Amino acid sequence: MLALSIVFLLCWEYYWHSSGYVLGYNDDDALWCRNRAMVYEPADKATVFIGSSRMKFDVDIPTWETITGEKAVQLSIAGSNPRAALVNLGEDEKFKGKLVVDVTEGLFFGTWEDEKLTSHLKYLKEATPSQKVSAQLSFALEHKLLFLDQELFSLNALLTRLYLHDRKGVRGDVPWPTKFTTTNFRRQEIMTNEFVKDTTLQRRVTDIWTMFGALDKYHGVTRDTLQKIFDEVKTAVAKIKARGGNVIFTRTPSSGGYWANEPLQHPRAEYYDQLPAITHCGSVHFKDYPDTKDFICPEWSHLSRPEAEQYTKALIGHLKEQHWFANAR
Amino acid sequence: MVFNSYTFVVFFILILILHNLPFSWKTKKINLLLASYVFYAAWNPPFILLLWLSTVVDFFVGRALYTQNNVAKKRMLLVVSLIGNLGMLCFFKYGTFVLDNFVTLVNAMGINYHPAKPNIILPAGISFYTFTTLCYTIDMYKRKSEPVKHFLDFALFVTFFPHLVAGPIVRPPQLVPQFETERKATQQMLLQGLFLMTLGLFMKVVLADSMLSATANSIFGSEGKLPALDAWMGVLAFSGQIFFDFAGYSTCAIGVAMTLGFILPQNFFYPYAAIGFSDFWRRWHITLSAWLRDYLYIPLGGNRNGKVRTYINLMITMLLGGLWHGANWTFVVWGGLHGFYLWVEKAIADYRKDKVAAIAITPSGEVGVLGAVPEILKPKNFRNFSIALFTFFLINVTWVFFRANTFTKAWYLLKSMFGFTIKGEPMLTTLAIAKVSVIVTCMVIAHWLMRNTKVLDVIPKLSWWFFGIVWTVLLLLVILSQESSSSFIYFQF
Numbered sequence: 034m035l036a037l038s039i040v041f042l043l044c045w046e047y048y049w050h051s052s053g054y055v056l057g058y059n060d061d062d063a064l065w066c067r068n069r070a071m072v073y074e075p076a077d078k079a080t081v082f083i084g085s086s087r088m089k090f091d092v093d094i095p096t097w098e099t100i101t102g103e104k105a106v107q108l109s110i111a112g113s114n115p116r117a118a119l120v121n122l123g124e125d126e127k128f129k130g131k132l133v134v135d136v137t138e139g140l141f142f143g144t145w146e147d148e149k150l151t152s153h154l155k156y157l158k159e160a161t162p163s164q165k166v167s168a169q170l171s172f173a174l175e176h177k178l179l180f181l182d183q184e185l186f187s188l189n190a191l192l193t194r195l196y197l198h199d200r201k202g203v204r205g206d207v208p209w210p211t212k213f214t215t216t217n218f219r220r221q222e223i224m225t226n227e228f229v230k231d232t233t234l235q236r237r238v239t240d241i242w243t244m245f246g247a248l249d250k251y252h253g254v255t256r257d258t259l260q261k262i263f264d265e266v267k268t269a270v271a272k273i274k275a276r277g278g279n280v281i282f283t284r285t286p287s288s289g290g291y292w293a294n295e296p297l298q299h300p301r302a303e304y305y306d307q308l309p310a311i312t313h314c315g316s317v318h319f320k321d322y323p324d325t326k327d328f329i330c331p332e333w334s335h336l337s338r339p340e341a342e343q344y345t346k347a348l349i350g351h352l353k354e355q356h357w358f359a360n361a362r
Numbered sequence: 363m364v365f366n367s368y369t370f371v372v373f374f375i376l377i378l379i380l381h382n383l384p385f386s387w388k389t390k391k392i393n394l395l396l397a398s399y400v401f402y403a404a405w406n407p408p409f410i411l412l413l414w415l416s417t418v419v420d421f422f423v424g425r426a427l428y429t430q431n432n433v434a435k436k437r438m439l440l441v442v443s444l445i446g447n448l449g450m451l452c453f454f455k456y457g458t459f460v461l462d463n464f465v466t467l468v469n470a471m472g473i474n475y476h477p478a479k480p481n482i483i484l485p486a487g488i489s490f491y492t493f494t495t496l497c498y499t500i501d502m503y504k505r506k507s508e509p510v511k512h513f514l515d516f517a518l519f520v521t522f523f524p525h526l527v528a529g530p531i532v533r534p535p536q537l538v539p540q541f542e543t544e545r546k547a548t549q550q551m552l553l554q555g556l557f558l559m560t561l562g563l564f565m566k567v568v569l570a571d572s573m574l575s576a577t578a579n580s581i582f583g584s585e586g587k588l589p590a591l592d593a594w595m596g597v598l599a600f601s602g603q604i605f606f607d608f609a610g611y612s613t614c615a616i617g618v619a620m621t622l623g624f625i626l627p628q629n630f631f632y633p634y635a636a637i638g639f640s641d642f643w644r645r646w647h648i649t650l651s652a653w654l655r656d657y658l659y660i661p662l663g664g665n666r667n668g669k670v671r672t673y674i675n676l677m678i679t680m681l682l683g684g685l686w687h688g689a690n691w692t693f694v695v696w697g698g699l700h701g702f703y704l705w706v707e708k709a710i711a712d713y714r715k716d717k718v719a720a721i722a723i724t725p726s727g728e729v730g731v732l733g734a735v736p737e738i739l740k741p742k743n744f745r746n747f748s749i750a751l752f753t754f755f756l757i758n759v760t761w762v763f764f765r766a767n768t769f770t771k772a773w774y775l776l777k778s779m780f781g782f783t784i785k786g787e788p789m790l791t792t793l794a795i796a797k798v799s800v801i802v803t804c805m806v807i808a809h810w811l812m813r814n815t816k817v818l819d820v821i822p823k824l825s826w827w828f829f830g831i832v833w834t835v836l837l838l839l840v841i842l843s844q845e846s847s848s849s850f851i852y853f854q855f
Contacts, residue, residue, distance in 0.1 A: 037834040042841065163363035163370075163404035170368035180842075187844040188572055197792040205791050 057215035062156035063168035079104035084135025086111035087285040089222040090335035123269030138299035238332035270312040281315040289333035363404040387544040401523035409485040427502040443499040459689030487527030524615040530629040531649040545623035558617030565610030571845040589786035593778035635809035677701040
């Protein structure tokens with residue numbers, strides 16, 4: 034039985050390797066919390082990044098760390114509203130570092146509770162010694178075994194790919210291409226080479242963005258809601274700054290259908306520009322700089338790895354202009 | 363730690379090796395005791411103090427209860443033990459519930475009282491080990507068995523890690539004698555134990571967590587109106603999930619103990635093949651049913667004080683059994699519904715003057731089983747299958763109250779299930795419906811086909827290669843499902 038199982042697993046692992054998949058990590062509670070533990074690095078040693086998937090794709094951690102000599106702590110969560118993470122860091126008396134907050138308007142100005150962050154924070158607070166040991170063992174196995182990528186190769190993930198026809202009105206499973214991205218151990222999302230080359234796969238993802246409302250015509254949130262959001266952000270940023278920390282807002286690149294509609298859904302002057310203004314923080318909006326304004330995202334929303342390297346270099350340059358690395362305040 | 367975690371895999375391998383090294387029996391028992399404390403502390407180390415307190419108090423109180431001849435002093439000692447054990451359970455498990463109800467009551471009386479919410483964390487498995495130690499002191503009070511001679515044996519009886527946090531709830535005569543003489547698993551026991559562990563993990567990880575939990579969670583967590591199909595699928599998914607989760611844990615626990623050479627009592631016996639509710643409680647969480655029978659129903663008077671008292675005692679037992687599961691009125695209603703079903707069954711039996719239901723919770727000499735199965739329930743004919751299906755249908759209705767955390771939610775769901783909701787919005791994907799339909803159908807059929815047979819009795823009848831393939835498939839599905847480390851539902855009880 035044991036021999037049969039081992040033989041099967043070896044074949045299984047080999048099959049996925051030979052099908053062109055690369056090793057990735059489960060971006061779960063444990064991995065997020067492993068990074069969350071690094072936020073207490075001194076301000077001159079690390080920068081913490083919060084945002085959604087764009088931040089995870091677009092900041093290339095090796096590039097950042099090579100050029101700046103500082104650690105990049107990636108706490109962004111795909112599809113999430115980073116305000117809750119900002120509030121959490123604001124309330125954490127021990128956090129006194131540097132924080133880059135990326136704004137994807139449709140998510141940042143959302144009003145829903147972020148389930149993923151809630152789960153991560155619950156784990157951060159309540160993880161048992163047993164869970165922590167299991168996480169370390171899991172990391173060790175994920176370093177070696179491709180098939181342990183839960184999103185791609187778990188039983189449920191494989192069954193989901195049957196894409197059975199659903200009843201009218203049911204929001205079915207999202208048909209993400211399996212070779213869209215991989216998550217590395219530092220929580221950076223990396224677009225696969227196959228995806229960058231394959232326009233059919235890219236089209237599948239833009240169709241998904243369309244399904245999610247990328248092309249919908251609407252105008253942000255109500256004035257009252259917006260004011261509440263600004264108050265929340267202002268309070269959180271003030272707390273961090275009062276402790277000697279520093280915060281800057283960024284807007285990472287988008288293109289195609291997304292960029293055509295995002296400024297209509299959330300006009301910059303009413304939304305993004307208000308954030309640095311009310312908090313007296315710096316800002317790096319990709320459209321403000323010649324070296325970032327023309328990035329083309331293969332699927333409208335995220336940069337490929339080579340472009341992420343370029344964007345990261347440019348971002349570092351613009352942060353330097355705003356004395357990000359010279360002075361923590 | 364949970365059985366479905368990498369930590370447990372490493373822990374178990376180390377324990378198995380240690381247990382098979384040439385140490386003295388006393389050293390092996392100390393190893394097992396220390397391992398059990400590590401197993402428990404891996405959740406929340408400070409709570410181990412409660413476990414120690416319970417162990418020390420009950421060992422000495424139990425011994426004193428057995429030797430004390432003065433009735434007044436004896437009663438006083440029993441009260442000390444009951445207050446110690448039940449007090450701890452009440453504080454941690456029911457403290458917030460009692461306070462909430464008290465606040466609701468005084469507010470209803472017009473008194474404006476709003477105390478701060480207490481932040482009480484429930485120690486893992488407290489309901490289980492409290493019942494384990496309680497039965498010891500009550501047995502000592504009644505002199506039903508001899509006191510445990512050595513503290514080490516008693517501590518190991520209370521703390522033995524396979525049963526510690528979610529049962530089976532063991533009695534001293536079931537486990538303590540096994541600690542008195544050296545035990546080591548035979549090759550057959552080791553293989554059977556490992557197979558039961560794989561089967562238990564398959565039930566928990568693959569069926570409960572990977573295939574059914576998402577559907578149950580989405581339906582019980584939904585706010586909108588649901589079509590009958592979605593509501594039923596959600597309830598059936600929970601019906602399967604709760605069985606596979608808890609029976610999976612018990613199967614793992616029995617398997618782990620077996621690999622170390624110990625036998626734990628059976629806790630589940632194909633409950634969804636039950637023909638009626640007396641039969642269901644003979645098959646579901648058997649060790650709890652037996653505990654409630656022996657330490658609650660019978661002391662209340664059982665069926666010895668006439669029909670009316672029998673009905674009342676039955677209902678009290680089921681209501682308290684419901685409350686044992688959780689500090690919420692929905693659990694009480696769940697228990698009450700089961701009590702009502704047992705009433706109806708007993709009333710029919712009394713009317714027909716047969717004995718089918720009268721054995722509902724009657725004492726028997728056999729520990730861990732609620733009386734022998736009556737002959738009428740043994741044949742696997744169409745009549746009995748129809749009754750089993752009807753029983754399963756009614757059980758699903760009770761699960762609505764068990765899983766829904768408010769009566770409003772339960773009511774909405776029941777309305778949807780029985781077609782009283784107009785224009786419900788479909789939620790479940792075709793895949794989710796397919797998974798629930800296939801698994802629940804197979805589960806009910808398997809329970810029916812196996813209803814009088816134990817798994818370990820079937821294995822010798824299979825060819826070695828076929829059994830090997832089945833075992834491999836179960837193991838591979840556990841690995842491939844990648845649903846490690848989620849807690850077992852019954853840990854919260």
